[in-house]
Amino acid sequence: MMNKQFDTCEIVHIPEKEPHDLHNQPTEFVFASAIDPQNANHIVRRLNQIAPLENLRHVKRIQKKVLERGQVQLSVILCAASEGDNQLDSVPPALQELISSFQLSPFITKVCKYAATSKEEWQEQCKIWPTSYHPRTYNIDGITGFSDENSECIFKFMQSAMELATSDGVVVNAAVIVDPSAKQIISRARDQVFAWSTNKENSSIDSSCNRKSEFSSSDVISNNFATHESFQVNESNNQLKQPYTGVACLYPWQWAKQQLHSQSSYYCHPLRHAAMVAVESSAARDRYIFPSEENNGEKPLELDHENPSSTSSPAKRQKTVCTTVENDDDQLKARNQSSNQLLERPYLCTGYDIYLVWEPCTMCAMALVHQRIRRIFYAFPNRNAGALGSVHRLQGEKSLNHHYAVFRVLLPEEALHKCHTEVPQT
Amino acid sequence: MNDSCSETVRLMKLAIDQANLAMDALEVPVGCVIVHDGKVISSGRNRTTETRNATRHAEMEAVDVLLEQWQKNGLSMSEVAEKFSNCTLYVTCEPCIMCASALSILGIKEVFYGCSNDKFGGCGSILSLHQNSTDSPNNEVPLGKGFKCTGGIMASEAVLLLRTFYEQGNPNAPKPHRPVAVASDKNELELVHQ
Ligand SMILES: [Zn+2]
Ligand SMILES: [Zn+2]
DSSP states (O other): OHHHHHHHSEEEEEOSSOOOOGGGOOEEEEEEEEEOGGGHHHHHHHHHHHSOOTTOTTBOSEEEEEOTTSOEEEEEEEEEOOTTOOOOTTSOHHHHHHHHHTTOOOEEEEEESSOOSSHHHHHHHHHHSOBOOOOOSSOOTTTTOOOHHHHHHHHHHHHHHHHHHTSSSSOOOEEEEEETTTTEEEEEEEOOSSOEESOHHHHHHTTSSOOTTHHHHHHHHHHHHHHSOOOOOOGGGGSOSSOOTTOTTTOTTGGGGOOOBOOSSEEOOTTOOHHHHHHHHHHHHHHHHSOOHHHHOOOOBOTTSSOGGGOOOGGGSOOOTTOSTTSOHHHHHHHHHHTTTTOOOBSTTTTOEEEEEEOOBHHHHHHHHHTTOSEEEEEEOOTTTBTBTTSOBGGGOTTSSOOOEEEEEEOOTHHHHHHHHTOOOO | OHHHHHHHHHHHHHHHHHHHHHHHTTSOOOEEEEEETTEEEEEEEOOHHHHTOTTOOHHHHHHHHHHHHHHHTTOBHHHHHHHHTTEEEEEEEOOBHHHHHHHHHHTOSEEEEEEOOTTTBTBTTSOBGGGOOOOOTTSSSOSOOOOEEEOOTTHHHHHHHHHHHHHSOOTTSOOOSSOOOOOSHHHHHHTTTO
16 A cells, blocks of 8 residues: 555656757757668778767767668768858868768768767657667666665655654754665754754764654654645646745855844854755764774775765665664664674765755755765755756766765655644554 | 955965864865954864764864854844855865855855865856855845855965875775876866865
8 A cells, every 4th residue: 555655656866967858959960971781881981980970979870761662771971060061161081082982972961969868868869860878877776766665765764854844843954864775864954054052962963873763653654645645746836835934955045134143052053954964963973883993993985986976885885883773872882883893884975865855955965975975865846046956956067076866756745744734643 | 456465375374274284184185264354263174084074174164163153242143144244265275066155155255265176166167156146036035145256376385285185195085996196286186175
């Protein structure tokens, strides 16, 4: 029953590049010519020498068409052509030679400018001129889809984030960092822009590992979602009905308008967005569980430093940390210290996922690059300041040294308000 | 003109002092100072290794000092905002995308930096968040605040620090699969702010 319900919700991968309009992909002009199939090998070999297609590597040199009576017609790309240039004047002499020696009759045609990023794009491209399609060479779990079991987990963690976001009157953003290999919450945080207790140490660890009730309460929420069936999350739902002005990533510049005077126990901190606080907590947890590197010679483990986009499988890491949730922190710490031989400390948040109710702003999104988060799941887009597709698209910035995969969990706005009102007392 | 120039260099030297402190603590050597009314009111240096929190860049450290100080002194949020709008940051390396966003959120007035940050830079190298100035049409909450930004102040000193750091190897960094020795300035800067 649960699985059935999850089927109605969707998890959408937010790609590195803005997808092109399928039927209107950018094109470029090239000179092409029909050729005699008998000469094809010779001509293509020669063309690859004298006129390689430098910027169009995804484009196939030869187009093969089967004509009405089973006749095969081959056309070959000779070279790139600039727009409006239908003269062959600019063509290099070696190519001119080839054209005349095989008596080719060049014509101008279009090819797709960019390599296809999806099978659908590729199929459309081939209607114009054949291209090759290489599905991504690296895979971060989920880009190619989630199993029922995994999506169930993803929804539970997202609901946990939503519960947190709505847990205290004003709706804020919330972040939950998870070790997916152990299905374990590493840290969780709400925006602390207007309610930052100076007692930092206090806030950091308590949230770490020992949330025994996490799953049971999440289950209840899941079932509540189920009673409000068939959320039609479409484009119109991108506009939430309420402004949610308490969400820091949505209104990063709002803090300055507050007239609030700081009181003894509360400070305002304009940069303490949920994701920043969650990263801080995960670091505090790391320092707590693995107190000192000098003492035990432990080195943080980063599995794929040079090629972070292949994003280190968490399975390679020992699952010793926090798999036994019922322990308190001290027991956990003791256990981990005693099993140092088995235990490898992950480097920062390598292999971890983060769940955010709202798409993070640029500051938060970059913080998650720095901390090496593996996957980001968010529920609602952030048109004001979102950095994962809305305003910027950090997952597509090639120069960055780390790339996470980004997913949107499609949920209706009502899900925010169901979190608390309908959870039965247990 | 010359005076303001030498003043800029004087303040950048203080930022470099901070970077040196980071180096001594085996942290990536990036440092900064924040100046208000011609006076240095805060300083910071990279602290990512010690905290195991890769967001603890020099700028974040220096900003946290101020926020705590000002609120201890009873300033309201609008007064804090007013303060930041009169602050200038001197930092040895171009603020990364995270820090540049943070500086925009805080509404800082101006930034001077040393070397550029080809891999993460948020003030022109990768994104240009300092130009991010859009007032909302209804004049309520701004959708972005820009700040004035000037690079290349004592850039070679800043680069030299980073080169020294990476040539001697960062004992706290996880073992990279390739040697740490740096072939060019460009590669070296790619390692900044890790
Ligand atoms: Zn944010
Ligand atoms: Zn930074």
